[in-house]
Amino acid sequence: MSLLDIFKRRGSAPVARERLQVLLAYERSNRQRPDLVAVLREEIMAVIAKHVTVDQDDVQITMERGETMSTLEIDININIPNAAAA
Amino acid sequence: MSLLDIFKRRGSAPVARERLQVLLAYERSNRQRPDLVAVLREEIMAVIAKHVTVDQDDVQITMERGETMSTLEIDININIPNAAAA
Structure with missing residues (x-):
């Protein structure tokens, strides 16, 4: 399973x-x-916010903390104002 | 399959x-x-380098560019100097 499949299988956002x-x-x-992971979370969000306008309702953040393994998942839907009318 | 399993199945680094x-x-x-993805790559590496000392030989970066989907994978082994003797 290639990396692309991991993301594709989660369903794809509408074209706009x-x-x-x-x-x-x-x-x-x-x-x-x-x-x-907890340390990097805010800084990575700040880097992303520099490049795309992100609406808080369109951001989903999930953190899992195991004994020695922590994971963070950030899922952002980005609205493209002009593309919708294209 | 939870997120933790995706990373676990790739083999775990030695304890130190x-x-x-x-x-x-x-x-x-x-x-x-x-x-x-190409835009965020350098800035995310810079955020990580602020918090851990990263040796270039211990960093593996893979990018895949599809028609409308791009993926980036950064895999970093972090050496813990004192922990090895603990």
């Missing part, structure tokens, strides 16, 4: 909208280490 | 090292739109 998905997984060597 | 994986997928509404 775009979709950006970010998955982060961090495997710590031990529990005392700071959780990099 | 940590691993950070970032997957990005961008579904454009049409080919003329700028490729957000």
Whole structure:
């Protein structure tokens, strides 16, 4: 299964909208280490917001914290104002 | 299959090292739109480098560009100097 399939199988957004998905997984060597995923989350959102206008209702953020593995999933629907009328 | 399984099945780094994986997928509404994945790549690497010391040999970056879907995979092995002797 290639990387493209992982995202395709989640269903594709209608043509006039775009979709950006970010998955982060961090495997710590031990529990005392700071959780990099929580640290990176805000900064990665800030980088994205510099390039696309993001409406809070169109952003879904999911975090999972295991014993030594943390994951973060950011799923953003991007509205393209002009493309819809094209 | 939960998100954690996707990363677990790729094999886990030895205990004294940590691993950070970032997957990005961008579904454009049409080919003329700028490729957000290429734009975000450098800035996300810069955010990561602010928090962990990254050796170029320990970073693997893979980009796939389809008709309207682009994906980016960043796979970083992080060496933990003291943890190895713990």
